[in-house]
Amino acid sequence: MAWFSSLFIGLCMVVIAGSVSAVLYFQVGTDLGAAVIIGTAILVAEFLVNIMVMRSRDRNEARHRSDMLDGGIGQIDQELQNLERRLTAIENGFPNRARAEIEPMYVEIEVLGTLVKQIAETVADLETQIVEAPQIAHHPQNDYHGQPQASLAAPRNDLDRPAFPGSHGYAPNSVAPGAANGWEQPDGKLWSNGAGAPKSRNAAADAALREAVRSAIDASRIDLYLQPIVSLPQRQVRFYEALTRLRADDGEIMLPADYIEIAERNGLMPGIDNTLLLRSVQVLRRLSTRNRSVGLFCNVSPSTLVDDNFFPGFIDFMQKNQTLAEYMVFEFTQAAVEEMGAVENESLAALANLGFQFSVDQVTNLRTNFRALNERGFHYAKISADRLLGRIPTDTGDIHPEDVSSLLARYGVQLIADQIETEAQVIELLDFGIHFGQGFLFSPPRPVRSDVVQGGAQPPADRKRVAS
Numbered sequence: 065m066a067w068f069s070s071l072f073i074g075l076c077m078v079v080i081a082g083s084v085s086a087v088l089y090f091q092v093g094t095d096l097g098a099a100v101i102i103g104t105a106i107l108v109a110e111f112l113v114n115i116m117v118m119r120s121r122d123r124n125e126a127r128h129r130s131d132m133l134d135g136g137i138g139q140i141d142q143e144l145q146n147l148e149r150r151l152t153a154i155e156n157g158f159p160n161r162a163r164a165e166i167e168p169m170y171v172e173i174e175v176l177g178t179l180v181k182q183i184a185e186t187v188a189d190l191e192t193q194i195v196e197a198p199q200i201a202h203h204p205q206n207d208y209h210g211q212p213q214a215s216l217a218a219p220r221n222d223l224d225r226p227a228f229p230g231s232h233g234y235a236p237n238s239v240a241p242g243a244a245n246g247w248e249q250p251d252g253k254l255w256s257n258g259a260g261a262p263k264s265r266n267a268a269a270d271a272a273l274r275e276a277v278r279s280a281i282d283a284s285r286i287d288l289y290l291q292p293i294v295s296l297p298q299r300q301v302r303f304y305e306a307l308t309r310l311r312a313d314d315g316e317i318m319l320p321a322d323y324i325e326i327a328e329r330n331g332l333m334p335g336i337d338n339t340l341l342l343r344s345v346q347v348l349r350r351l352s353t354r355n356r357s358v359g360l361f362c363n364v365s366p367s368t369l370v371d372d373n374f375f376p377g378f379i380d381f382m383q384k385n386q387t388l389a390e391y392m393v394f395e396f397t398q399a400a401v402e403e404m405g406a407v408e409n410e411s412l413a414a415l416a417n418l419g420f421q422f423s424v425d426q427v428t429n430l431r432t433n434f435r436a437l438n439e440r441g442f443h444y445a446k447i448s449a450d451r452l453l454g455r456i457p458t459d460t461g462d463i464h465p466e467d468v469s470s471l472l473a474r475y476g477v478q479l480i481a482d483q484i485e486t487e488a489q490v491i492e493l494l495d496f497g498i499h500f501g502q503g504f505l506f507s508p509p510r511p512v513r514s515d516v517v518q519g520g521a522q523p524p525a526d527r528k529r530v531a532s
Contacts, residue, residue, distance in 0.1 A: 073114060081107035178299055178506070185507075274330055277323045280310040281335040287311060288343055289509035293361070293480060293502045297494055303393070305361040305502065306344045307509050308336060324365075333365035334374035340364075341378065347512060348388050359391045361423055361444075366400045369411035379414055389419030393444060397426045401437070409440070416441035423480075427451075430463050438476040445472055448483040449503065453492055469497045 085103030088094040280286065286308055293303035310318040327333045344362045351358050368374060394415065401424050423444035424437060451458045452465050463471060469479045481493050484503030
């Protein structure tokens, strides 16, 4: 079709040129040669114009096709990008789906491994008890009252170890994490009723207990234990809680539920806290040598914060160990925090300025202003599992137990469920979005070996100052 139109146009141009020559020759009277030349010139001009028009048309058509080709290439490129994104999403999503399917099996395997480990440890403890014929009865429920839990550690004589600089009159004692809640004696349980709650005692019994506590502190018969705080559901150890117990002259254990009240009334708690804090630092140093980024919770008495003889030296000591600030958390009960005055808050601010964090324990009232607590340096809160599960009355206000963890996280406070003793509790707590747990299910408080807390005494200058 194109060649026919080109032929037709060429014939038309010849006809036009011939017509012009004829008109010039016959009508105008132009010489024949001149008329032919003019006609030929017109024909050439027509051909040139036609060629230019055809080239312009070809260029426009080529440009149009090029534009169409560019559009097609762009569309193909977009489709390739979409395909690449889909393939990437498939590649990234497959491991996540596989992980989501494997995670429950992994958790079950972890649980089984933990149970097997606990059974092995229990059997080993029973064998040790049979061999050594221990005289101390242990009640796990006692360990959740008063100060943190602890078990009996090997006696050590630390009378020659100095206290914190400036803490005159307080001899350091052995540190091992743990705490306890009752002092049971085989001949009738003089100091405790065996359930972690002290009996009403007469003046003579109080005096005897006071002297027993004072004697234990003076003789450095303060044993410390560690109880792990694990992540859920992985059950990896993220923190330890340092707990204390005292030993009487005859080796019997005094648990915090019985001696704390006496120690508070008689100003003996700074001596106990002195030991706890000194050895906690030693434990953290040992953990750091093993490249373990594990934190340590230390229970501190509010009376220690206002003791003029102890606290200045304590601040100086913690300033020298400021590198451990991110791993050490000082813990106070909710009742103690609510009763703190200006002096206690000033002491907390001094510790917070050094980078140390705080935890509020034995939380029973969720109406507390946790935002204000976080501004004071409190980053952790402990609530018993039974309270979270609604088995113990708790003043929660309008907060549903399932929302407690997210509510505290909104205020910058991490929730730790403690006193966990059964797998059923763990399963229910996981539905509440709780990421940390503590309790006898994971491990009871275990004594720190004596070699861990050996050494680490204050410099000779401090020893001389304390001795003086």
